Amino acid sequence: MLKIEKASAGRWAPLALALVGVLLGLVALQEPATIEGRIGPGFMARILAGGVIGIAALLLLHSLVSRSDDKPDASIKGRDSAVAGQMLLGSVLAFGLLVPWLGLVPASAVSAGLAARAAGERHRLSICGVMLSMAALVALVGWALLPPTAPLWPWQ
Amino acid sequence: MSLADWIGGFATALSLENLGLCLFGALLGTLVGVLPGIGPTATLALLLPLTFVLEPAGSLIMLAAIYYGAQYGGSTSAILLNLPGECSSVVTALDGHRMALDGRAGTAIGVAALSSLFAGLATVVVVAAIAGPLSKLTLLIAPAGLTGLVVLGLFLAALMSPGPLLPAIALILVGAFLGLVGTDLAGGQPRFTFGIPELRDGIGFVPLVMGLYGLAELIRTLESGTRPDRIAVVRWPWPRTADLRAALGPTLRGTAVGGLVGLVPGANTVLAALAARSLERVFPPRDRPLGSGAVAGVAAPEAANNAAAQTSLVPLLSLGLPVSPVMAVLAGALMIHAITPGPAFIAENPDLFTALMASLVIGNLALVALNLPFAGVWAALLAVPFRRLVPLILVLSLIGVYSVHNALFDVWVMLAFGAAGWAMSRLRLEPTPLVLGFVLGPALEEYVRRTLLFSRGDLTVFVTDPVSAACLFAVAVATVWLVLDRHLRQRHARTG
Numbered sequence: 174m175l176k177i178e179k180a181s182a183g184r185w186a187p188l189a190l191a192l193v194g195v196l197l198g199l200v201a202l203q204e205p206a207t208i209e210g211r212i213g214p215g216f217m218a219r220i221l222a223g224g225v226i227g228i229a230a231l232l233l234l235h236s237l238v239s240r241s242d243d244k245p246d247a248s249i250k251g252r253d254s255a256v257a258g259q260m261l262l263g264s265v266l267a268f269g270l271l272v273p274w275l276g277l278v279p280a281s282a283v284s285a286g287l288a289a290r291a292a293g294e295r296h297r298l299s300i301c302g303v304m305l306s307m308a309a310l311v312a313l314v315g316w317a318l319l320p321p322t323a324p325l326w327p328w329q
Numbered sequence: 330m331s332l333a334d335w336i337g338g339f340a341t342a343l344s345l346e347n348l349g350l351c352l353f354g355a356l357l358g359t360l361v362g363v364l365p366g367i368g369p370t371a372t373l374a375l376l377l378p379l380t381f382v383l384e385p386a387g388s389l390i391m392l393a394a395i396y397y398g399a400q401y402g403g404s405t406s407a408i409l410l411n412l413p414g415e416c417s418s419v420v421t422a423l424d425g426h427r428m429a430l431d432g433r434a435g436t437a438i439g440v441a442a443l444s445s446l447f448a449g450l451a452t453v454v455v456v457a458a459i460a461g462p463l464s465k466l467t468l469l470i471a472p473a474g475l476t477g478l479v480v481l482g483l484f485l486a487a488l489m490s491p492g493p494l495l496p497a498i499a500l501i502l503v504g505a506f507l508g509l510v511g512t513d514l515a516g517g518q519p520r521f522t523f524g525i526p527e528l529r530d531g532i533g534f535v536p537l538v539m540g541l542y543g544l545a546e547l548i549r550t551l552e553s554g555t556r557p558d559r560i561a562v563v564r565w566p567w568p569r570t571a572d573l574r575a576a577l578g579p580t581l582r583g584t585a586v587g588g589l590v591g592l593v594p595g596a597n598t599v600l601a602a603l604a605a606r607s608l609e610r611v612f613p614p615r616d617r618p619l620g621s622g623a624v625a626g627v628a629a630p631e632a633a634n635n636a637a638a639q640t641s642l643v644p645l646l647s648l649g650l651p652v653s654p655v656m657a658v659l660a661g662a663l664m665i666h667a668i669t670p671g672p673a674f675i676a677e678n679p680d681l682f683t684a685l686m687a688s689l690v691i692g693n694l695a696l697v698a699l700n701l702p703f704a705g706v707w708a709a710l711l712a713v714p715f716r717r718l719v720p721l722i723l724v725l726s727l728i729g730v731y732s733v734h735n736a737l738f739d740v741w742v743m744l745a746f747g748a749a750g751w752a753m754s755r756l757r758l759e760p761t762p763l764v765l766g767f768v769l770g771p772a773l774e775e776y777v778r779r780t781l782l783f784s785r786g787d788l789t790v791f792v793t794d795p796v797s798a799a800c801l802f803a804v805a806v807a808t809v810w811l812v813l814d815r816h817l818r819q820r821h822a823r824t825g
Binding site: 225 | 515521716728748
């Protein structure tokens, strides 16, 4: 038997979808919908963007009518938890910034250390252990599976 | 083909060299499937030069083993870490990871392996027995019919996605739009790339999935603190009799669905897995509802994707039609040995065909023999404190993403989608529909374009084509059903 999930998603999600839809619509307008009577590169994009806007409008209307005031998920527990997400994003940023200078292996080690800290690891020895083990893993994967031109080390 | 041909095929497949190549391919394929970023297509392409020094049978056996081995491996990372290694594993992750969080990772991996084995063995019979006649039938499906199939696939993706329906449809449309970024195939010009050269090939599937599933999920889990630091594994890590009984029906149905979908040129394993899981919503699961760790949610898509992976050999071998990048590489391997896949392939190379079929049987058995005993070992990974798993997941994701093009751009894409995925989770929006729309959207545009080209702009072709009409009718009926059902429920709730 087919079942339906409840349709309400508050106002924030429809607003976000509407914003995304408008952005997509603006992007879609950069390309022509038709070229000499045939489908152009912007044809499908405009239909898709219009669909997103339409659905977002429906959801927004529904949320206004049903007076739903769902707020964004606020289940972050404590300051440490909020910082964890930022540190994790920061670890990816660090990886991207360090690879050109240090190579994949050291950059992965630094990223792993930041990720371990974000995950709640406190002991320096544990963090060092994580960094070394991840460096070893990346070195092995790089040697076995990546092409020889992959910059594993700073001197490559 | 006679019994002697089949015996000869098995003898060829069981030769020391070919057996070794089959096992090597299966192992490498599993590893490739587990590690995100290093997909089977790239692996096959990298190993293509090796086929110069191998016999045609050995080349085909090894490359095919890598392909279906990757289907097995992709489900392992999807179940354990919610990191789909392959496109089709996105569907498996919905219930598989839920099972892992309940301490039943071994059961999930075992069910996935056994369902894949059954589907693999069953479809060998299909491929061998009815390759020729069945593949001719699929040629009758016009571009309009393929459009209808993709529309149906997108609708099914919205239906089976967790969360509310309308936001899921919106996200599918967003995902389909993101799939359009890159080079317009019709005109050959870059589209929506904003002058960024790396975007000419489009947004990469791997960084998108790693960002939305890997990174965003990690952030959400760390911020909410809902996941226990260690997940205790139940004492018996393999499927019990009750689990096998619950998996039987879904496996049979998934095999049938995947086997049929794989025959259709243009359909892929994602569509097969989606269709199989959607079909399971009609049949009440024996253990739990779909989406909450049901065995059916793992068995059906796994059977379907392995069945589709193998039956997609049919259009290649009998019609010379590679229906996916992987099949194109396999076709290349054959042409290296001056063998042209096509209508005469089976008649002119019966020994090669039977050897390949035999290797499918051997390879599938070998994969289960490798995966099933290690199910408990893989599941034990979850007993590792989560704070130690986080760096492992992150580093695997980063290396996987970087390895696709050896470019940092993909890492930035992963970061952007990681942030977007985190925002989506705060807004209670699921990432699955976006990913599925991203995979199927470009195919939809291509088939719409082709349809309107052949019909010279006549839109009625979508109604007059039987396959397209059937698919659109199914979508319309399901939509009406959903609206009526909701209306009746609300009325029932109001009247008490």
